[in-house]
Amino acid sequence: MTDVAQPAQAQPEAPLSPTDRSTIRRGRVRARTARAELHEILDAGLICHLGLTTDSGPLVLPTCYGRDGDTLYLHGSTGAASLRSLAGGAPACVTVTHLDGIVYARSVFHHSANYRSAVIQGVAVPVLDDADRRHALRVVTEQLAPGSWDGGARLPTEREMAATLVLALDLGEASVKVRTGPPGDDEEDVAADEHWAGVLPLNQTWGHPEPCPLLPAGTPIPERVSGR
Template sequence: MTPLSPTPRSTLTRKKDRGRTDRAELYAVLDEGLVCHLGLVLDGSPVVLPTGYGRDGETLYLHGSTGSPSMRAAATEIDICVTVTLLDAVVYSRSVNDHSMNYRSAVVHGRARALSGDEKWHGLRVLTDHLAPGSWEHAREVSAKEFAAVSVLALDLAEASVKVRDAGALDHPDDVEADAAWAGVLPIRMSFGEPDTDPKCSVPVPAHVVERVGPSTKLPR
């Protein structure tokens, strides 16, 4: 696996010790996140918007409406930036100034390419499998009208950076010695709740949905 190769845009300028060069860590952040933020300059102003995405190998697929100004602009192969952040904990320190967060973040720079035909179908499936695995086979197929109304962009992962903080409180020695306030880590965990079936739906909750919640969840009768 080729390691991350920093470019001027993807080189960390602060807390360089938190940087990661293992491409597997980039994949891990992207695969665990569910929403990315797409940043670009639109009509002369910076815009950052939450966007659906999915990854297949070295390609990140972005999803949106064909009517979205940001997706239309990104499709013209201008420079864009895509970020994904996973928040793992709030770090309490003895000094408010030293409070922090444990996190894993990925930043991808590049120019996206608008997809069509079979490439677009593949991108849609990757996006679906990322957000709701199993739905591509279970749900109704996408119609021609729906397919035409959706925009799918492909962004290469060649220019990317990963930054991670996974430590406890980093207090000044004087504050540690004084020991006048609590210091520690408060973990943050994302989990799925039990499925809530649509009132007009008579189809039992499928296994691919229950599997995301956990083995302890029981299928409704």
């Protein structure tokens, strides 16, 4: 059986419980303490950056993920040395960031960005039980492409499952940092009134689906894709 037979149950109303290394010290005013905000940031993301230390030095990899309760699932090839290292107990750090806008200040010193970010630290646990592994892969798939697991695409074969390493990372050690609003200029720069200041918002939208050229002509675009 897997070491994580059941995902940690989410308690969105519970606060984060920072450790010494997950405590935000720089820019504390931007720190958030509600676990619900951690969940929201993770649920709104599609790609995380997975950091670890290898024999050849630090390594940061962009990868897909999925959240179920207070468990973050990651996956990849069983041949990936980085994932094998994590499965062997190497410490992991996962980050998810949403850029919401560029903050133009009156001085370049105070230029900044509006963003929402989450950092999770801990040791990932390999998911070994077949049912748990399929559940984890469903969570990751549905985070990236909702509707694909339940009839939208072919499910993994046994051979594909055997070639996939699945990891579970508990969200117990996490920090959240958010910046919103206008620039924070010095009073003398505001009084001088020499330069424009404000925020250039960044909004992301989905484009029109582009069918695979191997599809038969006229194949309708499924609602799970076109309605996103």
